[in-house]
Amino acid sequence: MLPELPEVETVCRGMILAMEGDIISSVDIRRPNLRWPFPVKMKERISGAKVNSLTRRAKYILINLSSDETLILHLGMSGRILIDEKKKSILDKGDNVFGKHDHVTFYMKSGTTVTFNDPRRFGAIDLIETEHCDKHWLLSKLGPEPLGNSMNANYLFDALRHKTTSIKVALLDQKVVSGLGNIYVCEILFRVGISPRRIVKNLSMRTVSRIVEEIRNVLNEAILAGGSTLRDHRQTNGDLGYFQHNFSVYNREGDRCRKEKCSGFVIRLVQSGRSSFYCSKCQK
C-alpha cells in the first residue's frame, strides 16, 4: 500500500469503520519519532478520547477527538495502516504480534487494533487543538483539494499563469494543488496528451481545463478501484489499494504506448529528481 491521494482516501474509509464513534482505550508507542518527534505526552493526551470523526486533507489523515484535539497522520513514502481484530486476543495470550516497523498501535475499546507501520519512517504524527488545525504548519500552505469545488480551470489557470516551471513539477507542488503524487501526475498528463516538460505559463485555458478534467477522472477512478477492494475494514492491510495494473505510463519505460493507434514508446526522464514517464509521440 503506497500512499497517494486515492490510497489515503481508501485508508481513511477503512479507518472510519474501525475507529469512528469508538474510544481509544490505550496506545502503544514503540519509538520516539517518525520523521519528527512524536507530540509530547501523546499517549496521555489520546488515551480515553472518543474519535468524533475522521477526515482526509490532501494526503493527511485527520482524527478529530472528543478531547478537542486532532491527530494528524501522514504516511510518507512507505506508511501503512494495519487494522486487525484478531491481534488483541493473541496479544492477551502474551505473544508479540507486532512487526519490526509497527511503530504505533491504537487499541480501540471494541477490541480493534489500528497500527501505523512505516519501514522508511518518512511518515509523521502530530497532535493539535482542533480549532487550530487549519493553521498547522503542515496544512496551512496546502493548495485546494483536487476533487473540491475550488479546484477548477479558472483557479488553476491563475495559479499557473506566471510560473516558469514545467507542468509535471507544478502539479506535484502541494501549494498549487494538494494531494497529487508522482504516479497520478504521470497518468494525468498522458490522458491530456501533453508533455511533462511543458512550461505552465504558456498553457491555454483550453488545455488547463483538460488537465482539471483528467485530474478528477484519474483520481476518481483510482478511488473507485480502491473502494471496491475495501469489502470491510479488515481489508485495510498491506494488499489494499495500489492500482498499478492500470497504469498507462507509470513505470513502463521502454514499453509500447497504450494510446490507440499510437506507435510511440514510453520514455523516462528525471525532473526535479523524480521520474516522469511519458510517450514522446502523443504527448507534446
Place this chain on the structure above:
DNA sequence: CCATTAACCTGACAGC
C-alpha cells in the same frame, strides 16, 4: 523569485 539537490530511512532488485 525559481530550480536543482541533498536529506531523511529501509527494502527490493539487478548485476557481478
Place this chain on the structure above:
DNA sequence: TGCTGTCAGGTTAATG
C-alpha cells in the same frame, strides 16, 4: 551467497 549500486509512491531544507 553476498556484495554493490540503484531506485522507490513524499516532503522539507539547503544551495545555486
